[in-house]
Amino acid sequence: MSNPTTPPKGQMQLFDYLTVPLDPGSYRLHVESQVTHDPGQTATMTNDGYFDVVGPRFSLSPSDVAGTYPPRNGHGPFSDSLAQVVLKRRALPWERKLDAARPGGPLPAPSGGNQLAPGYPRPWMTLLVFEEGEYTLLPGVPLDKVMPKANFVALGSPAGITCDAVEADASLVQSILPSLEELQLLAHVRWVNIEDRELTVEGSDGWFAVVVGSRVPSSGAKCRACLVSLEERWDLVKSDPPASTEPGQSGPIFVPIQFPDYQPPVQNQYRWVEQPPDYSQVQIIMAPPAKTRLVVLFSWQFTCEGPGSFRDLMKNLDIGMIGAVQDAGKPALTDTCHLPLMLGERSGEAETVLYRGPLVPFELARDTLGPYHGADQARRVTPETGVEDVSYAAAFEVGRLLAAADARLAQELMRWRRGSYRQAARADTLLAIQASLTLNMPATLAEQLQVSLPPILATAAMGRMVQGAGPVADRYGLKAAGQTVGMNPAAVKEAWGLASLLEAQAILGGDPGALGLEIAPVPQTPRPNVTIATVAADAAGLGVLVKARDRVITSTKAKLGG
Amino acid sequence: MRAAWITGKECLRERLCRPDQLPAPNPEAEMPAYMESFLSHLRLLVGVPFEYLVPDARLLPDESIRFFYLDRSWTDRLVDGTICVGKIGSREQAHHQAHAAPVAQQLDVAERSVRDLQRQRVTFDDLRSGGYAQGPTQTITGFLLRSAAVSGWPHMDVRAFDKALDETFTPADAAAHELVKLRLERLSPSVLLALFQGVPKLVWCEEPHHGVQFGVHETNGQFSVFLRGPAGTALGGSMQIPVRQSQHRVVAVAALRRKLIQQGGGQIAQQTGSAAMAIELLNPPFRQRFENVQNQPPLSGLGGFTADVAVASHVSQPDIQATVQGLVYEHP
Numbered sequence: 001m002s003n004p005t006t007p008p009k010g011q012m013q014l015f016d017y018l019t020v021p022l023d024p025g026s027y028r029l030h031v032e033s034q035v036t037h038d039p040g041q042t043a044t045m046t047n048d049g050y051f052d053v054v055g056p057r058f059s060l061s062p063s064d065v066a067g068t069y070p071p072r073n074g075h076g077p078f079s080d081s082l083a084q085v086v087l088k089r090r091a092l093p094w095e096r097k098l099d100a101a102r103p104g105g106p107l108p109a110p111s112g113g114n115q116l117a118p119g120y121p122r123p124w125m126t127l128l129v130f131e132e133g134e135y136t137l138l139p140g141v142p143l144d145k146v147m148p149k150a151n152f153v154a155l156g157s158p159a160g161i162t163c164d165a166v167e168a169d170a171s172l173v174q175s176i177l178p179s180l181e182e183l184q185l186l187a188h189v190r191w192v193n194i195e196d197r198e199l200t201v202e203g204s205d206g207w208f209a210v211v212v213g214s215r216v217p218s219s220g221a222k223c224r225a226c227l228v229s230l231e232e233r234w235d236l237v238k239s240d241p242p243a244s245t246e247p248g249q250s251g252p253i254f255v256p257i258q259f260p261d262y263q264p265p266v267q268n269q270y271r272w273v274e275q276p277p278d279y280s281q282v283q284i285i286m287a288p289p290a291k292t293r294l295v296v297l298f299s300w301q302f303t304c305e306g307p308g309s310f311r312d313l314m315k316n317l318d319i320g321m322i323g324a325v326q327d328a329g330k331p332a333l334t335d336t337c338h339l340p341l342m343l344g345e346r347s348g349e350a351e352t353v354l355y356r357g358p359l360v361p362f363e364l365a366r367d368t369l370g371p372y373h374g375a376d377q378a379r380r381v382t383p384e385t386g387v388e389d390v391s392y393a394a395a396f397e398v399g400r401l402l403a404a405a406d407a408r409l410a411q412e413l414m415r416w417r418r419g420s421y422r423q424a425a426r427a428d429t430l431l432a433i434q435a436s437l438t439l440n441m442p443a444t445l446a447e448q449l450q451v452s453l454p455p456i457l458a459t460a461a462m463g464r465m466v467q468g469a470g471p472v473a474d475r476y477g478l479k480a481a482g483q484t485v486g487m488n489p490a491a492v493k494e495a496w497g498l499a500s501l502l503e504a505q506a507i508l509g510g511d512p513g514a515l516g517l518e519i520a521p522v523p524q525t526p527r528p529n530v531t532i533a534t535v536a537a538d539a540a541g542l543g544v545l546v547k548a549r550d551r552v553i554t555s556t557k558a559k560l561g562g
Numbered sequence: 563m564r565a566a567w568i569t570g571k572e573c574l575r576e577r578l579c580r581p582d583q584l585p586a587p588n589p590e591a592e593m594p595a596y597m598e599s600f601l602s603h604l605r606l607l608v609g610v611p612f613e614y615l616v617p618d619a620r621l622l623p624d625e626s627i628r629f630f631y632l633d634r635s636w637t638d639r640l641v642d643g644t645i646c647v648g649k650i651g652s653r654e655q656a657h658h659q660a661h662a663a664p665v666a667q668q669l670d671v672a673e674r675s676v677r678d679l680q681r682q683r684v685t686f687d688d689l690r691s692g693g694y695a696q697g698p699t700q701t702i703t704g705f706l707l708r709s710a711a712v713s714g715w716p717h718m719d720v721r722a723f724d725k726a727l728d729e730t731f732t733p734a735d736a737a738a739h740e741l742v743k744l745r746l747e748r749l750s751p752s753v754l755l756a757l758f759q760g761v762p763k764l765v766w767c768e769e770p771h772h773g774v775q776f777g778v779h780e781t782n783g784q785f786s787v788f789l790r791g792p793a794g795t796a797l798g799g800s801m802q803i804p805v806r807q808s809q810h811r812v813v814a815v816a817a818l819r820r821k822l823i824q825q826g827g828g829q830i831a832q833q834t835g836s837a838a839m840a841i842e843l844l845n846p847p848f849r850q851r852f853e854n855v856q857n858q859p860p861l862s863g864l865g866g867f868t869a870d871v872a873v874a875s876h877v878s879q880p881d882i883q884a885t886v887q888g889l890v891y892e893h894p
Contacts, residue, residue: 014837014838014840014841015837016834016835016836016837016838017835017836069775069776076714077714077715079780080777080778080779080780080785080845081775081776081777081845082775082776082777082778082813082843082845084775084776110816112820113820114819114820114823114833116834116835117834117835120835175806175808175809175812176806176809176812178815179816181815181816181819182814182815182816184835184836185815185816185819185835185836185839186815186836186839187836188835188836188837188839188840189837210840212776212840212843214812214813214815215809215811215812215813216777216778216780216785216811216812216813217811218811241806241814241815241816241817242806242807242808242814243806243807243808244804244805244806244807244814244817245804245805245806245807245810246784246802246803246804246805247783247784247805247810309780309848310711310714310715310769310848311769311779311848311850312780312781313625313709313710313711313714314709314711314767314848314850315850316625317625317626317627317707317709317850318623318625318626318627319626319627319852320626320627320628320629321628321629321630322616322621322622322628322629322630322706323621323628324628325620325621326620326623327620330620331618331620331621339617339618339621341617355617356633357614357615357616357617357633357636358607358610358614358615358632358633358636358637358640359615359616359628359630359631359632359633359704359706360630360631360632360633361629361630361631362631363631363701363761364631364633364634364635366634366635366638367635367638367639370638370639370642370662370666371638371642371645371658371659371662372639372642373642373646373649373655373658373659374646375643378639378642391636392635392636392639393639395614395636395637395639395640395643396639396640396642396643396646397643398610398611398614398640398643399604399639399640399641399642399643399644399646400643400644400646400647401643402604402609402610402640402644403600403643403644403645403646403647404647406600408596409596409600409644409647410647412593412594412596412597412600413597413645413647413648414648415594416593416594416597417648417654417657420657421653428572
């Protein structure tokens, strides 16, 4: 197999195990040099150095644990999960020995075929899941009180060590403790991409050792998962696992209980005879059950709660479109998915009406008759049955109540309307002004509303004033006189049946301009806008002005005689 | 005293005769942000009492999922009723009449951003400055789910697609066909409401992701695992797990390995050790698929299963072990 490369994001690589060349322990480094000097003279120089390779042994710092599943103190549906602990030291589970110091050699390989490869390392730790009440956690126990003497000696009789221990019935520990091969199968190494958010943890190199428990927590149980040390605990670990079974569909399997000292009396084949048990043959032994203690490296608690697995819940869902009912006719929906309801009418009578919520089992066309201004507008009567449909009226009322419950919304609505009214009034004003004054305005109404009106209005009004406003007055009463029937050319033309207006005017002895001709405004000399600076710079004009002023002064002086 | 340019009476007549004088998209005519946000939330039934959505409890029994189309007329009436607050006379009515169509158009666009607003990913001001999702108005569909799964798995992953993706889809294909989620919210601890833009052909609900876990599937006291290939892909079959006779909740790992060797066939990961065993015990998030039947939103469920995290296996071999040791040396 080629060299492993970093797994891409979203993938991981799994390894069976990872061993280090130097297991934790104390080592002596022996250096020996043979020196040859002068023919035939040799000297041997030796030097000894000592060093320790250290690693966790009787406890594990929480910082060495990269993660646990189920989460620490987690509550949730873990009843189909296998507990696991992820360790940052990737070779930790294989650093120490399970059975190296066992008298009579290491534990024999399990019987039967399909064995793991010889030399497959044996991990020294495993994850045990205890339920509440099954265990006692003992903090700070001297190490020699945790294990039998022989095992303690095999560890090298380390003095003065206290550790945390878990105590449980020996039979229980035996029933949940993995066998030798299972220990090997329940620990592996994982290599993940450190960029992968979902798999890795902060500050790691992507390598982890994972120890998995084999006990599935019961639903509803409060559990404690204990990572226990099995270093030199050959008294507990068995080569062959206990008998296994595959439960059938029928439910719990009753395992026959064997009483070695008690043979049940043979029943009469034909007659059921109540026979009192022969107590003389039963031994009742009152003895506390044997306990086993194990070194706890790390432990955490979690609680299984929740109703079964996600998968089962989703699989057993009742699926349907809205309106599907389990029991036909309950409730009695119409084919349009309306629900008949009793409604207290405003007249006080109870009436059956139809209601349908916003969730419908088929696509509906959108009502284009809106907007509606009152709930009553949205009430409908179905032609077939004559029953009233209040669905949309109800929707209208819900909307109204929700809005009324929200004080801020009511204010915003008011603000929205007020703003609109103000703008509309402005638009109307503009229109009314423009009917009498031509304003120089942008093309669109939206832009018109944006501009500042006073300067435009002032400009237009001034322009209009400058243009002049027709004849000032009818000073000689000619206009009024011209309106009399005899003086009015149009009336004369009509009365006399003349061919044209000019003819009538000629008869009346007037040229077209005689009666109130409009005086054309005096053309204005176009003058460019000038600034005071330009005026001041006009030396010729200034000279004229100075001369004019001098002339006035001179003549005034002359008038005043002096 | 000078007379006004226009009297109140004339003004009202203008409102009634020419109600559309100020086009709604103008900044002056648009709704205040709070109002627009409120109405677009309302369009997706945010805040509407549950009794109005499901008028009879039997329409959504325990452990059920109900798919639906959203009746747009109903939500339009909801909006009408809301705008109706503070309406006193014909002036307000005329105003509403004039603005109803532009308001509806604006809400059709704004409602698509409600989910982002709810998750506080954007603010309404961001939306106003051009962040609205574009595109034609589409049918809104969705489902209501009442199940213990909603309370037990609060961060369930819900997706809808306009194509019935098969089990081995590519992520790009999934992204191209995914429908926009307009709303995904728990109405009560055990009721989940989802709204999608468009008509889905496939909806799936997936267990929330917790990284890679190990587990078994329990059915009536029996445990089973799904058979997996060496890369962690599901092969489609499952196998019952042997358990210890004395403790039925303890997996007999050694017996399971032997059973896998005997019955797994050539496709599963070669059972040489703990890595291959771990692959078989992988418990990736379960994904429930609801697929379209005929021209209706999804009706029937089809349990599917796709590995979410691809797993590459490297089982123990002498040379790889050497390489790993080399790595240990280089990076102590």
